[in-house]
């Protein structure tokens with residue numbers, strides 16, 4: 001792990017040390033024709049003597065077609081170094097595509113949990129340009145099944161990047177709404193990992209630190225995009241949150257965010273923002289002494305209040321009805337969410353009636369207040 005403002009300049013030395021000769025950059029299409037892409041090309045060329053191949057990942061959340069197109073490009077380049085630069089979409093695409101190189105077949109065939117894979121010998125360096133998914137240190141990735149409303153989860157230690165290069169200066173160009181939504185995703189990772197039934201003495205310090213850092217710095221990063229300390233600490237916090245959820249897993253917000261993304265194309269971080277305050281209210285009495293820790297991390301007397309105020313400060317206090325318009329569609333989301341493995345990680349065991357009540361409460365923006373729950 002390398003964390004430094006302007007740390008992208010260390011890429012040349014890192015690559016030289018690795019002694020690689022066949023570099024590929026997998027980059028968010030947002031950066032196509034950018035100064036950053038030109039600098040990456042120059043550094044990889046300077047360090048290896050070879051002209052790197054570039055693959056640009058479309059801006060939308062990846063699906064199996066996106067991943068397989070990237071894998072085909074990688075297979076042609078036969079890389080011994082892959083540098084993944086961008087938000088969660090670019091890093092997840094690179095991680096899954098790289099795994100396909102040593103485990104050929106369809107992307108769908110390598111989705112799921114508990115499978116054993118052949119590692120790929122290439123060095124994978126991940127460079128996040130948003131503070132959010134923590135994909136640069138996580139062993140998981142998400143991609144939709146093409147032409148369907150199904151989200152596939154990919155999970156293997158073989159997908160974890162060997163090097164995460166955190167450079168806050170790369171996140172200053174992110175649109176404000178991306179900073180807000182991806183940041184709230186990191187908030188959700190930290191809170192859900194902290195109160196998860198699978199949390200432990202190993203994951204708790206990372207999760208708690210991430211909550212406190214995001215509670216302090218995320219609103220500043222949103223309001224002042226060039227704030228060096230805010231950008232730097234948010235990136236570090238999103239990494240810490242991912243280290244926590246690698247072992248602690250997540251909870252009901254992510255169970256709901258998956259079908260909201262797959263069926264209704266709600267951006268992942270926004271889906272978490274719609275859900276988390278209501279879920280914190282639902283969980284509060286089941287969190288034990290951790291409830292007070294979460295509340296203090298967000299500077300309020302209750303976890304739900306702090307998370308609701310944070311959501312409002314990021315302009316993410318929206319109504320679910322803007323995305324899921326009918327009772328029937330909401331019921332389908334409830335049914336799909338109940339099938340998620342994250343439901344049993346939640347500190348309070350939800351029934352389908354509970355899930356319906358949570359989704360009902362998400363229809364009403366709270367203006368920074370604790371969401372009302374009819375349970």
Ligand SMILES: [Fe+2]
Pocket residue numbers: 133185188189254268
């Ligand atoms: Fe997430």
